[in-house]
Amino acid sequence: MPSLAVWKFASCDGCQLTILDCEDELLTLAEQVQIATFAEASSAMVGGPYDLSLVEGSITTPSDAERIREIREQSTTLVAIGACATAGGIQALRNFADIGEFTSVVYARPDYIHTLATSTPPSAHVTVDYELRGCPIDRRQLLDTLAALLVGRKPRLPAATVCTECKRSGVACVTVAEGIPCLGPVTHAGCGALCPRHHRGCYGCFGPAEDPNVAGLALKLVDDGMPRADVVLALRTFAAWAEPFRAESRRDEEGEP
Amino acid sequence: MTHRAPASRTLKVDAIARVEGEGAMYVDIRGGEVHDVQLQIYEPPRFFEAFLRGRRYTEPADITARICGICPVAYQMSACAAIEDACGATVDGPLRDLRRLLYCGEWIESHALHVHLLHAPDFLGYAGAVDLAADHADLVQRGLDIKKVGNQVLEVVGGRAIHPVNVKVGGFYRVPTRAELAPLAERLRWALDASIDVVRWVSTFEFPDHHHPLEVVALRHPDEYAVVGGRLVSDRGLDIVPAEFDDHVVETHVERSTALHAHLVERGEFLVGPMARFALNRSQLAPPALAVADEVGLGADERNPFRSIVVRSVEVVHAVAEALAIIEAYEPPDRPAVDVSPRAGVGFGWTEAPRGTLWHRYELDEDGTILDARIVPPTAQNQPAIEHDLFHLVADHAGLDDAALQHLCEQAIRNFDPCISCATHFLDLRVDRS
Known part of the structure; x- marks a missing residue:
């Protein structure tokens, strides 16, 4: 059975929640793939490699920049899901500002905070195979993409407006x-x-x-x-x-x- | 059998599963005594309060929704309440009822998710709901079906289950017709019976005996089990309006957490969320929720966090019954939103997110540009309470071996349904102008 891993970076959890929002399909999906790692849904975490990784969130810390590389190495196919993972998300507004000033506005002790000056999508760090757009992603598009990858066809992701x-x-x-x-x-x-x-x-x-x-x-x-x-x-x-x-x-x- | 535990040891859980967001736990036992217990939040900061400055007063409903994909409506509702307060606008009648209906959808969705997918597996000895479903597919599917009804309410009223598009300051972009709400009522009637059965089911779980009561804090409204609006009250005499929140709740920044820790002035830790609401407002629950609470023997004095799964399930019954009542009485308003004109000033707003009271404060200039924003989410308020609870739990069970103690602690954290994504995005936004 192909293995599926779901990963979170800087995000609101909404795109991975979309997986759990497939109420009619979730248990069927669980019969078709081995859900190897999905921390929001299960405390069982199986090590890689993984056939398919879904990545939510943007890269905003030095350790996350390292982690996305490790995930890429462990994953045959990597799909970025949602606006954070395809464009940097709302938190990329820091990219237009001074991160030091942002940190001092939010935190009493900026020295406790380790963050990058930018929020960038995984594609700025590693090769991404497919991207699902949206804030959040669309449930039907997610299901169609998973089905496509499971049967080995290319996902249908129309680029229209x-x-x-x-x-x-x-x-x-x-x-x-x-x-x-x-x-x-x-x-x-x-x-x-x-x-x-x-x-x-x-x-x-x-x-x-x-x-x-x-x-x-x-x-x-x-x-x-x-x-x-x-x-x-x-x-x-x-x-x-x-x-x-x-x-x-x-x-x-x-x-x- | 558990092994005899060494007198001095440390326990670390690097990634707590089945919670929203990223957190870790650290327990330090020295000479058999608990020395330190820390809930560490390493979710990367996203700086919402910083980038809200300079945005328009119409934007926080969409922007702050993105703090949390599990409770976006809570952010939308608290943001709108605070901005309407700043602008001197009032949203009442059918528009307020529609907001309550939307919120019911979120409570159903969020609580059903936690009860069935995140929490129940702990009591039944499974790693997650997928494993649970291998043995009890019907129970998991019933939970998913109840959750789906919540999402359907969100979709019909809000346009989308996650980050609804139909909410604006003053009301909605478009209001539903009675005919559009009718199919929801049908699904809700099914969910009412199903959610009552869930309460009966979860109340049969085995609960560790554990009581270390904290001050409980929740909104209270004269006519409703408070969700939108009301005063903030506690079982130890707190009774305040939104503008006073700051005088009573202080936040501090500790090194181990990208979320701030909240305390009540001169009193310390406190608890918000389902257990607190139930303790303070139980008598105002919808009749079917009150009846099933009575049936399973759940009283207002319930303080065992392990039983929060029963309380959450009772709140699902309440939200379903409320949603049904709102739909049955619904007459579409004349217009989808009231006019909200900007003016210079400060506004405060709070509502009851699924996880507890969520407070927003905005300062606007005369053309509606945001000068300052502060958001205090429920998990930031509960973080010291969770640590307090863990400290006593570890002290009471220090004899357990590491694996058993770790499992118990993880379960105890999930009792509070912490939303770490939320907590991290709300730190003290106050600007020091001195």
């Missing part, structure tokens, strides 16, 4: 119909256009789509009345450090037009 998902599902465009700002045109698909379905603009929690025109959308948002400072905030959330969002949010400070 939320905007495309929205059109396909027949939801009225919140921007066109009501002038609600929306990151759907530049955001990676996978959620099923959840926010527009709830009468809300997409807030980008699946990170940038492939080759997104972020600068174009930013101009449109400003044209529609959003202050440029708020556009920067909108790009600096759960996938702030992903290159296309990062570059656009930094355009002003780098002195470009």
Whole structure:
């Protein structure tokens, strides 16, 4: 039986919780794989190597930078799950700031804290085989990916935009119909256009789509009345450090037009 | 049989399993006496309070949800309460009821997860729920099915089970229709019976005898088993409003933990969470929850942390019954949210997260930019209480051999359902301006 390991780095636990949220499939899954290591779910921890590792969270400490290398060496296939593990997560906002100042704001004794100046995804440290986007990941996408890897096919992880998902599902465009700002045109698909379905603009929690025109959308948002400072905030959330969002949010400070 | 334990030894558990987040435990016994017990939290810090500065007043509902994937609604609700307080807005009527309904979903999901997947295996001698399921698939599947009902409530009202997208300051982006809630009621009616059976089941477990009472602290509301809003009270006379929290609860930073330790001024450790709520507000439980608590002999004086699994199960019955009552009485509000206009000021808010009282404080400028943020999560408050409890547990069982003592201590930590991911993200956010 193939072995599965689930690993946590800096994160909220929500993506690994998604595994336990597969209430109808969990016990069947447990018959198909040996859950070798999953600290949140079991105190039995079996040593490597592992056929499949799911990695949640971002790398923020020197020891975690070492640990992700060891996990890579022990894993045949490594799948990064969620915004922290694919873009650095919300905690990557430190990358735009001074970590010393952050530490002194939060902790009375900054000298007790050992942290890196940046929060980065595992892919900045090791080779990652597949990435599941989202804050959190989508349960159906997780199940489909596990099923694919178990039967030896490539997971289906469409690189379309939320905007495309929205059109396909027949939801009225919140921007066109009501002038609600929306990151759907530049955001990676996978959620099923959840926010527009709830009468809300997409807030980008699946990170940038492939080759997104972020600068174009930013101009449109400003044209529609959003202050440029708020556009920067909108790009600096759960996938702030992903290159296309990062570059656009930094355009002003780098002195470009 | 246990071996005779050496008089001086140290025990270390480097990674505590079946808790949310990353923690370790250290026990030091010298000459047969317990010298030190430490719960070490090494979850890496994420600095939420630092990067919330400069964000808009509309953002903490989404941002602070990411502190914890298991209790995001608690963060959303406490954040909204604090910001609405700062802005002088009130959310009541059907919008408040919908918030309570959403919260019921989270209590059901979080408690069912802990009871069945994290805690029950301890009492039945399994490493986890998957091993438990090999022998008792029906019991585990029933737990998963109850958990799923909680997630369905979160999905219908909040749009997503983890990090709901439909919550905003002032209310919701879109409110459900009565027809959308109807299928939930059907599932909840099943869950009511099932969760009552769970209480009966877990109450038959064997519980180590263990009582070292702590001051119990929880919200209290005149009309409800408090979840959103109320005063913070204790069994030793605490009775305060959110703005007074700071005067009564102090946090200190210790080297072994990236989470701060909270104490009541001049009184010390205290306990928040299901055991505390049950002790203080038992009479306000929904009738089916009260009835099954009576049936299994669970009284307001229950202080054995090992029995917290029974208390948590009773709270699931309560949350299911509350959710049903809210859905049955629901009339959609005229609009999905009240207007909340920013103004300069400070706001405070608290709610009862599944693991206990969660307090937020925000300082805003006149255009709604956050100048300062502080968050005190339940596990930071409980951390000294957990250590206190472990200290006495080890003292009472110092004769056990290392393996048995370690197992007992790990179980004792899980009694408190610590959410280490939460605790680490909330340290003292106070800026020293001197």
